[in-house]
Amino acid sequence: MTDYGEEQRNELEAIESIYPDSFTVLSENPTSFTITVTSDAGENDETVQVTLKFTYVEKYPDEPPLWEIHSQENLEDSDTEDILTLLKQQAEENLGMVMIFTLVTAVQEKLNEIIDQIKSRREEEKQRKEREAEEAEKAFQGTVVTIENFLSWKARFEQEMAELKRKKMKEDDSGKSKLTGKQLFERDHNLDTSDIQFLEDGGNSVEVDESLFQDMDDLDLDEDDPDYDPLELGSDED
Numbered sequence: 426m427t428d429y430g431e432e433q434r435n436e437l438e439a440i441e442s443i444y445p446d447s448f449t450v451l452s453e454n455p456t457s458f459t460i461t462v463t464s465d466a467g468e469n470d471e472t473v474q475v476t477l478k479f480t481y482v483e484k485y486p487d488e489p490p491l492w493e494i495h496s497q498e499n500l501e502d503s504d505t506e507d508i509l510t511l512l513k514q515q516a517e518e519n520l521g522m523v524m525i526f527t528l529v530t531a532v533q534e535k536l537n538e539i540i541d542q543i544k545s546r547r548e549e550e551k552q553r554k555e556r557e558a559e560e561a562e563k564a565f566q567g568t569v570v571t572i573e574n575f576l577s578w579k580a581r582f583e584q585e586m587a588e589l590k591r592k593k594m595k596e597d598d599s600g601k602s603k604l605t606g607k608q609l610f611e612r613d614h615n616l617d618t619s620d621i622q623f624l625e626d627g628g629n630s631v632e633v634d635e636s637l638f639q640d641m642d643d644l645d646l647d648e649d650d651p652d653y654d655p656l657e658l659g660s661d662e663d
Contacts, residue, residue, distance in 0.1 A: 427487065429483065429484055429485060429486075429487075430614075432485075432486060432523060433456060433481050433485060433523075433563070435523075436523040436525060437450075437456065437458070438602070440458075440524070440525055440526065443526065444460050444529070447460055447461035447462070447463075447545055448460055451478070453567055454483070455480055455481055455483075456480070456481040456493075457478065457479070457480040458478075458479060458623075459477065459478045459495050460476070460477050460479070460525075460529055460533050461474065461475070461476045461477075462474065462475050462476075462477060462529055462533050462536060463536070464536035464537050464539065464540040465540065465542040466540075467543060469536065469543070471499070471540070471543070472498075472499070472540065473497075473498060473499040473500050473504070473536050473539050473543075474497065474498040474499065474500075474536070474538065475494055475495070475496070475497045475498075475500060475505070475532065476495040476496040476497070477492060477493075477495065477512075477528075478492065478494075478495040478496065478531065479492050479525060479528075480492075486519075486520070486521060486522055486523050486524060487520065489516035489517070489520065489524075490516070490518070490524075490525070492509075492512050492516075492528070494509065495509065500539070504539055508535055508537065511531055511532065511535055512528055512531070512532070513529045513532070515527060515528050516528065520525050528564055531615050545558075554583050571600050572618060
């Protein structure tokens with residue numbers, strides 16, 4: 426028959442010798458004690474820490490002890506949940522054997538992982554801020570001008586300007602060819618005064634060559650004759 430009390434006393438003495446500075450007995454019936462577990466030092470000597478409270482049950486180690494997180498430092502809620510899950514897993518795997526040292530060792534390793542994760546997250550955040558600062562500086566400075574990229578820009582600019590000029594000329598030509606007579610007349614108001622101006626420039630007089638006409642006095646015309654028709658004058662000569 427297993428002497429649970431003897432096994433518990435022997436383990437308690439061993440635990441006290443292993444963790445003399447972090448082991449504290451809270452009560453003897455039932456036996457309850459705390460062990461403070463601290464991670465290795467991380468960046469800037471930062472650590473994470475948890476104080477575990479264990480209580481022996483009557484049939485320990487055939488039954489797992491009771492445990493809880495008595496206090497903690499620098500741990501997130503998710504970290505404490507992970508520690509409690511780890512304790513349950515380790516206790517199930519070590520039933521029948523004294524297990525306090527095993528449980529504390531597992532928590533110690535977990536705390537070291539957490540401090541490493543904190544260091545990695547901070548390093549990633551530092552690198553992210555450095556990248557953002559570099560990108561902001563580049564955006565402020567703009568592109569450095571060299572002979573090569575200036576000539577390349579100049580060639581593209583001249584090509585674009587020539588294309589715009591060609592399109593403008595094409596649009597102007599197309600617009601002129603589609604103008605109606607009315608539109609042309611409206612665009613040039615001089616057209617409506619051109620005939621008047623022509624007459625004014627000639628002094629309002631028109632020279633006539635009188636030799637082109639017959640001497641009207643030589644013609645024997647009887648205007649009282651009812652058969653008189655000036656349009657038939659030329660036909661008599663024929």
